[in-house]
Amino acid sequence: MSKIIVNDQNFTEKVIESKKPILVDFWAEWCMPCRMVAPIIDEAVKELDDKVDIGKLNVDEAPLTANNYQIEAIPTLILFKDGKIFKRVLGVQPKEVIKQIISSAIE
Template sequence: MDLITLTKDNFNNQLQEEDKPLLVDFWASWCGPCRMLSPIVDELAAEMSDSVRVGKVNIDENPELAEQFGVMSIPTLILFKDGEVVAQSVGVQPKADLITMIEENSK
């Protein structure tokens, strides 16, 4: 499963596209913690593709999306289900915690 590069142009379409929840990683290239979290997000995209879609928003290129969802610190992960925010995580989190967040909010 490939990661989805999300922009202001495709975000709403991706949000409504499938019945699977969408995990969105808000990040920036200059952010050290974002670089630490990125491989974990990549693993989640590969390992959990049956239950969740994973996308990334570069906040430098899409500041309006970060503003729309109140992203004040990065990395921030937001899980959407049926177009609504159902969970949020700020900062670098262990992979197991992120899996739990996805599983508990995807039912």
């Protein structure tokens, strides 16, 4: 699995232009639920044979991108496929839900 640090400067290159679906985790250091969801995302992606990449976007360090995608609460997960939003979920989700979201994009 490829974990990519995403920011305002590289978002287009790393996410929009990605050939592979990418699940972007919008998070912040101070957000405890964000810390809870990170290992769940890792497990879900690993169980799906790394068919998607994971993007980590710290909303405090990338405010323009967070604002562009109207991130009002974190954690927010957005799955991008072919440069477009495929699915968006808010809050801590169980591993099975994350796997279903990813699976729907890679089928």
